Amino acid sequence: MNKFEYRGRTHLLITADHGRGRTAQDWRDHNSKTDGSQDTWIALVSPRMDRRGEWGEGSALSTSQIAATLADWMGIDWNSDHPNAGHVIR
Numbered sequence: 001m002n003k004f005e006y007r008g009r010t011h012l013l014i015t016a017d018h019g020r021g022r023t024a025q026d027w028r029d030h031n032s033k034t035d036g037s038q039d040t041w042i043a044l045v046s047p048r049m050d051r052r053g054e055w056g057e058g059s060a061l062s063t064s065q066i067a068a069t070l071a072d073w074m075g076i077d078w079n080s081d082h083p084n085a086g087h088v089i090r
Contacts, residue, residue: 011046011073015063042066044089046073065089 064086
């Protein structure tokens with residue numbers, strides 16, 4: 001396998017299942033009632049995305065968009081079978 005075989009075809013999506021809160025103490029001792037535990041992050045690397053860096057402007061992204069985004073990267077229209085799911089992150 002040559003090292004360039006995956007060039008232009010590799011996508012990465014990394015996220016967390018929940019936030020850790022807003023303070024150093026929250027990081028070690030948090031639960032669903034901790035302020036900030038509802039916030040998480042998503043890191044995306046894809047040849048289909050031109051944007052780089054932190055996306056501060058625009059509407060917030062949601063973990064409900066992850067399945068549609070992964071499916072889109074594989075050429076599958078997730079929302080046609082799951083119309084109430086989040087939409088593809090672009």
